[in-house]
Amino acid sequence: MYSITASKNRHSENMKSNRFIIAKRRILKNYDLYLLFIPTLAYFLIFHYGPMYGLQIAFKDFISIKGITESPWVGFKHFERFFNSYQAWPVIRNTLILSFYNLLAGFPAPIILALLLNQTNNRYFKKLVQNITYAPHFISIVVIVGMMRIFLSPSTGLVNEIIDFFGGERVFFLANVDYFKHLFVLSAIWQNTGYSAIIYLATLSSINISLYEASIADGASKIQRIWYIDIPGILPTAAILLILQAGRVMQLGFQKAFLMQNPLNLEASEIISTYVYKTGLLAAQYSFSTAVEFFKSVVNLALVLTVNYISKALRQSTLW
Amino acid sequence: MVAKSRTTQDRIFDLVNYIILGAILLSVLYPLYFIIIASFSDPDYINSGKVWLFPKGITLEGYGRIFRDDSLIRGYRNSLVYTSLGTTINIILTLTGAYVLSRRDLYGRKLFTIFILITMFFQGGIVPRYLLIKSLGMTNTIWAMVLPQAIMVWNLIVTRSFFETSIPDELLKASYIDGCTNTRFFVSIALPLSKAIVAVMVVFYGVWHWNSFFDPLIFLQDEKKYPLQLVLRSILIEAEVQSTMLDDTETAAVMERIADMIKYGAIILASLPVLFVYPFAQRHFVQGIMVGSVKG
Numbered sequence: 001m002y003s004i005t006a007s008k009n010r011h012s013e014n015m016k017s018n019r020f021i022i023a024k025r026r027i028l029k030n031y032d033l034y035l036l037f038i039p040t041l042a043y044f045l046i047f048h049y050g051p052m053y054g055l056q057i058a059f060k061d062f063i064s065i066k067g068i069t070e071s072p073w074v075g076f077k078h079f080e081r082f083f084n085s086y087q088a089w090p091v092i093r094n095t096l097i098l099s100f101y102n103l104l105a106g107f108p109a110p111i112i113l114a115l116l117l118n119q120t121n122n123r124y125f126k127k128l129v130q131n132i133t134y135a136p137h138f139i140s141i142v143v144i145v146g147m148m149r150i151f152l153s154p155s156t157g158l159v160n161e162i163i164d165f166f167g168g169e170r171v172f173f174l175a176n177v178d179y180f181k182h183l184f185v186l187s188a189i190w191q192n193t194g195y196s197a198i199i200y201l202a203t204l205s206s207i208n209i210s211l212y213e214a215s216i217a218d219g220a221s222k223i224q225r226i227w228y229i230d231i232p233g234i235l236p237t238a239a240i241l242l243i244l245q246a247g248r249v250m251q252l253g254f255q256k257a258f259l260m261q262n263p264l265n266l267e268a269s270e271i272i273s274t275y276v277y278k279t280g281l282l283a284a285q286y287s288f289s290t291a292v293e294f295f296k297s298v299v300n301l302a303l304v305l306t307v308n309y310i311s312k313a314l315r316q317s318t319l320w
Numbered sequence: 321m322v323a324k325s326r327t328t329q330d331r332i333f334d335l336v337n338y339i340i341l342g343a344i345l346l347s348v349l350y351p352l353y354f355i356i357i358a359s360f361s362d363p364d365y366i367n368s369g370k371v372w373l374f375p376k377g378i379t380l381e382g383y384g385r386i387f388r389d390d391s392l393i394r395g396y397r398n399s400l401v402y403t404s405l406g407t408t409i410n411i412i413l414t415l416t417g418a419y420v421l422s423r424r425d426l427y428g429r430k431l432f433t434i435f436i437l438i439t440m441f442f443q444g445g446i447v448p449r450y451l452l453i454k455s456l457g458m459t460n461t462i463w464a465m466v467l468p469q470a471i472m473v474w475n476l477i478v479t480r481s482f483f484e485t486s487i488p489d490e491l492l493k494a495s496y497i498d499g500c501t502n503t504r505f506f507v508s509i510a511l512p513l514s515k516a517i518v519a520v521m522v523v524f525y526g527v528w529h530w531n532s533f534f535d536p537l538i539f540l541q542d543e544k545k546y547p548l549q550l551v552l553r554s555i556l557i558e559a560e561v562q563s564t565m566l567d568d569t570e571t572a573a574v575m576e577r578i579a580d581m582i583k584y585g586a587i588i589l590a591s592l593p594v595l596f597v598y599p600f601a602q603r604h605f606v607q608g609i610m611v612g613s614v615k616g
Contacts, residue, residue, distance in 0.1 A: 023427055026425070026427040027427050027428075029425075030423070030425065030426055030427070030502060032501055032502045032503045033420045033423060033426055033502050034420075035503075036416045036419070036420050036502070036503065036506070037416070037417060037420040037421075037432070039412075039413055039416065039417070040413055040416065040417030040420070040436075040471060040476075041432070041435075043413060043467075043470050043471055044435065044436055044439060044471070046452075046456075047449075047452070047467070047468050047470070048439040048443070048444070049439075050444070050448075050452045051443065051444020051445065051448035051449040051452050052442070052443070052444045052448070053444075053448075054444055054447075054448025054449075054451055054452055055444050055445065055448055057447075057448065057451075068451065113344065116337050116340060116341055117341065119333070119334075119337055120334075120337060120338070120341065121334070125338070125341070128345070129341050129344065129345050132345055132348055132349050133344065133345070133348050135348070135352070135598065136348060136352075138527055138531075138591075138594045138598060139531075139591060139594070140530070140531035140533065140549055140552075140590070141531070141533060142531075142533055142549045142552045142553050142556060142557070143552065143556070143587050143590060143591065145556070145557060146552065146555075146556030146557055146583065146586075146587060147351060147355065147587065149556065149557065150355075150580075150583060150584075151351060151354075155367075156366065156367040156580070158354065158369075161369040165369075190347070190348065194348070219327075221327060221329045221330055221333070222329075222330045222333045222334070223329070223333055254534060255533055255534055259533075259553065259557055273446070276445070276446055276447070277446060277538075280446060280447040280450075281446065281447065281450060281538055286447050286451065289446070289447050290445055290447045290448060293445035293446060293447065294445065297442060297443065297445060301441060301442055304441050
């Protein structure tokens with residue numbers, strides 16, 4: 001039926017209505033798919049686009065009884081207040097330091113683990129190390145931070161017992177401004193390295209075996225094989241993962257920073273998201289905190305787009 | 321073949337490699353092991369550094385004290401309810417959404433995908449989200465635990481990729497000819513072929529709900545509705561001991577000792593369900609990552 005109508009109507013206006021008919025036919029044909037999709041659509045509309053609508057309070061003075069729409073516009077007032085406040089710079093700096101430190105230290109760890117695991121000849125040992133190292137990934141952040149408090153306790157913690165045993169001075173790690181970032185990053189490495197290594201191990205196992213056979217025939221040592229076969233083999237995967245992670249740098253986890261926080265380390269542990277939580281939900285400065293987080297989201301979006309652009313450029317020229 | 325060409329250098333490498341991996345293994349395993357033995361040990365031995373390899377002064381007092389107060393058990397029960405209901409909703413929505421998005425003949429598929437992907441890169445933020453949940457009247461109810469995270473975009477994309485790659489188009493065409501509707505095809509043909517991804521998603525979402533901390537923190541005010549992680553927070557991090565766990569006559573020093581015991585026991589109890597599913601889950605986790613990486 002469609003081809004008959006198409007041949008009859010040659011004018012552009014009719015072509016348009018033709019496209020409409022085709023679209024209608026395609027929609028009608030799969031009408032039940034659209035029905036299946038309604039819950040998903042509704043979910044994203046309400047729970048994701050809803051808050052986006054609420055973002056306007058960053059430019060308003062939100063008054064509860066008036067609601068989001070009726071509250072008066074105030075322009076960039078809240079942004080100005082944030083950038084003029086003495087907290088702005090420390091909070092931004094802490095977020096950046098923790099994010100980049102986390103990224104730079106956390107990124108090579110799973111690669112090294114995967115390379116080492118790939119070289120073990122003992123299959124059972126390999127499996128054992130793998131299964132144990134990705135177990136911490138399942139542990140909740142609350143428990144991780146709770147364990148840190150137990151092991152790092154200045155009076156009874158295992159770490160301080162060891163320091164004490166070797167005649168050192170006991171350290172109150174969690175109350176120390178300088179140690180905070182190291183603890184934050186090291187615990188992340190402890191928790192995530194094994195899990196992140198999975199993808200590298202899979203990439204390594206997909207490397208063509210004849211490369212190894214040829215290199216062994218040529219007398220290459222294991223270190224040479226790692227250097228000339230393994231590393232170039234996982235480089236494309238590593239590059240993509242690095243780029244993806246770099247795009248997520250500003251979305252630093254709220255939970256761990258918040259749980260590790262105490263009045264003594266606040267100077268180093270207050271990041272944008274914990275600051276937003278406190279000013280927004282605890283102190284009920286809704287508009288102000290929304291403005292602060294909006295700033296973060298915009299920076300983050302800019303990062304994601306830049307990183308996406310770089311990755312596209314790279315994929316075209318070097319990766320493939 | 322490999323063994324023949326082993327050189328001295330390789331042997332040294334192997335040795336160093338095993339030592340490094342062994343050290344990594346221990347650094348992950350020992351803290352976990354220590355928590356287990358500490359939970360059965362007398363805190364006096366632990367605090368004087370005498371518990372290393374085996375529990376000393378074996379006692380179940382810590383566990384006993386935990387069960388004296390119902391906050392942890394209540395948290396446990398709440399978490400079980402939130403996790404099972406939440407995961408069920410997650411699975412239904414993610415599977416249907418992902419299946420529809422995987423259909424290449426769907427008109428407007430690209431528009432829908434963009435509509436969803438945008439939310440991955442830009443969010444309204446904590447406060448607008450809180451205000452929304454509040455205006456929907458969901459704060460302090462179970463709905464705030466299960467609906468705001470009903471679909472996670474990344475999981476949706478992974479599931480879509482799975483459907484795209486593992487349900488052949490020919491199957492769909494053949495069923496069409498036999499007069500099968502889309503819904504019927506999805507339920508009786510596509511789903512039975514997708515048990516692997518369903519398992520992966522149950523694990524992903526289930527662990528997420530069980531470990532979830534942030535949503536309960538901002539959406540729940542009533543302590544009776546607190547899930548396990550919030551109860552754990554007060555025990556482990558705020559070092560709060562419920563008065564019912566103590567006897568009236570106990571001094572500050574004794575209280576601290578008991579607080580320590582309770583911590584170890586609480587960690588073990590909280591991690592039990594995860595440990596229980598771990599052998600089953602770890603296989604699927606690996607699968608899940610691989611499906612996701614095929615088309616990230």
